[in-house]
Amino acid sequence: MLFVTVIMAVMSGALATMPEIAKERAIFHRERSAGLGVLPYILSKLHLALMLALYQSLVLLICMVLAVNIPQVNNILIGMYCSLFLASFGSMVLGLLVSTISPSQSVAPLLTIVVLVPQVVFGGGILPVNEFHTVGQAINQVMLTKYPFETLVSMTELGADVADDPCWQKTKQKNKTLSKVELAKCNCYEQEVFNKCEFPGIGKVKKTLSLNADLLKVRLLIQGIFDSYGDIFSVNVYESWLSMLKIIGGMTLILFLCQFIKG
Numbered sequence: 001m002l003f004v005t006v007i008m009a010v011m012s013g014a015l016a017t018m019p020e021i022a023k024e025r026a027i028f029h030r031e032r033s034a035g036l037g038v039l040p041y042i043l044s045k046l047h048l049a050l051m052l053a054l055y056q057s058l059v060l061l062i063c064m065v066l067a068v069n070i071p072q073v074n075n076i077l078i079g080m081y082c083s084l085f086l087a088s089f090g091s092m093v094l095g096l097l098v099s100t101i102s103p104s105q106s107v108a109p110l111l112t113i114v115v116l117v118p119q120v121v122f123g124g125g126i127l128p129v130n131e132f133h134t135v136g137q138a139i140n141q142v143m144l145t146k147y148p149f150e151t152l153v154s155m156t157e158l159g160a161d162v163a164d165d166p167c168w169q170k171t172k173q174k175n176k177t178l179s180k181v182e183l184a185k186c187n188c189y190e191q192e193v194f195n196k197c198e199f200p201g202i203g204k205v206k207k208t209l210s211l212n213a214d215l216l217k218v219r220l221l222i223q224g225i226f227d228s229y230g231d232i233f234s235v236n237v238y239e240s241w242l243s244m245l246k247i248i249g250g251m252t253l254i255l256f257l258c259q260f261i262k263g
Helices: 002-017 022-033 038-067 076-101 108-121 134-140 146-155 172-176 180-184 211-232 237-262
Strands: none
Touching: 002 038, 002 076, 002 108, 002 146, 022 038, 038 076, 038 237, 076 108, 076 146, 076 237, 146 211, 146 237
């Protein structure tokens, strides 16, 4: 659901601003000849996008709160709102960029779809980043969906129990040599996994008379998710926000240059 919410923020944001510049091209050229500067024109569009992103992010966050139970820790709702805002605003800048390079208003929707598809494929939510090839991993680094998704996963502490578990930080060979006292400190590895571990999905494992078989099922469940998404269980939220701001700043610069050339 976290990734779907980010996708909704990015798609709705890009589609909202996609026609803005393309539909005003004739008006812009006429006003440009009368002395309108490119920078004030772009800033007027960014101001509108900023206000719309603030509203859109709030609506998405309210939908999430109404749909699922979100852990109320460390002002998580404020952090989630900031991540959704950056995703929404960044996608609106992307929509304006598409609108600028589009030859006509009718072509803008098609170009928007072209730039939105990679956001879904390479965002890291459907297919883990470590399963991408080198080119795919490079594309992932500049996707608007990557950083909000990772920050939402970390802030909700979805995999915090496993990320902090000492047994999951060691190799299988080293875990085999641990004593019972050391294993007892691992809340998500041995018998305590059913009592102390809050990793998603454990509650759906049906318990049988064989404890070892049950523990194996849980371990395989966690292992599959940990191997794919373990890297985003504890990302630095502030660094991810900074990366988002860099991407937005880069797109804004390209947007200004494209509009200046076309103007």
